[in-house]
Amino acid sequence: MVIAILLISLFIMIIIGVPVAFALAGSALFAIIYLGQVPELVVLHRMVGGMDSFPLLSIPFFVLAGALMNSAGITSRIFDFANSLVGWMRGGLGHVNISASIMFAGMSGAAVADAGGLGAIEVKAMRAKGYDAGFSVGVTAASSTIGPIIPPSLPMIIYGVMAGASIGQLFAAGFIPGLLMAVALMIMVAYYAKKRNYPKDASFSIPRVATTFKSAFLSLMTPVIIIGGILFGIFTATEAAIAATVYSLILGSLVYRTLSFKKLVKVSMETIETTSIILLIIAGAAIFSWVLTTQHVTEDFTRWMLTITDNKTYILLMMTFILFAVGCFMETIAAITILTPVLLPIAISLGIDPVHFGVVMVLNLMIGLLTPPVGMVLYVLSRVTKVPFEECTKATIPFVIPLIIVLLLVTFIPSLSMWLPTLIYR
Structure with missing residues (x-):
């Protein structure tokens, strides 16, 4: 009965438009009141406890670093460099779109930041070159999901x-x-380019590559500082986020001189807003997860899954389906905080490494950002490009196919995700 109250109240509140953070905390409060075994004050204690984590301090700094990159015009330098590298290919700006997202991924760690910042530049450039709006938005939406997979990654x-x-x-x-x-998305772009006879947008020129690389070099050093510092043990993820923020601030204000005080204030306020939303969701999900745990839902669910089958492949497919379905309806951070304590014990019981399962979970939920009804990336791109949401959805669906193929490869070939951490850390 408690679980029914928890899930039904959560579903109703989300349907009527209650913010996810309050829906999670509210449904947990209803369940606690029904139980009558613990004081309601536990809700506040558990919410605060959910946010009391040193690694979570990295979130506002990574958000701020990405926002500074966007505001200081650094993303346009990255786009120009990517254009000089792959713009000569047929359907060049589609490939540029994906390449630029790889580079920007090492700075923001968030798909929505990629879509809202770099995505606006990419779609505008593609439409100016004659690409149809659907293709432009579709490839931009799909490529933005690379950001939370390549480090650093907020999810x-x-x-x-x-x-x-x-x-x-x-x-x-x-x-x-x-x-x-x-690679999978670039293959899809090549297919569309051949089918629709898209042109080559630029000729390859080594001097142009050198010029744009020189212009973007300091910007491209951001992911080197973040990833290199973490991998070589120079600093933790939180310290890396602070270093990235300081570096971005120096680039924008002192080197490129494109970051004014007015822009800095605006970016800071946007960061406070974004961080507050994320932490509220984490707090709400913390009490929600606590109720699930205290009611032994995680143990019962694990036993139930294993009674259906003990075949590792089938269970992985079932968990993949659950993650994909949840990703279609729930915000990524909330989904991670709720599902991790439920699904991780099952993964561990099957001998799946928690690091490998984390990649599978995040990749799965990233695809959910491209699917309605929640599809945050689609909403962001619809807003910044003025393309109707329905058209954004229709154009993006074909690009979901190669992402699902990659998801299945990563899920069932663990070495694709585990080779590098094993090489470096184990």
């Missing part, structure tokens, strides 16, 4: 906190799957 940080897994290993584990996503 990976949150999963690491929930699972007690090494964030450094999670970052390393996401690198190869992120590149596989890029």
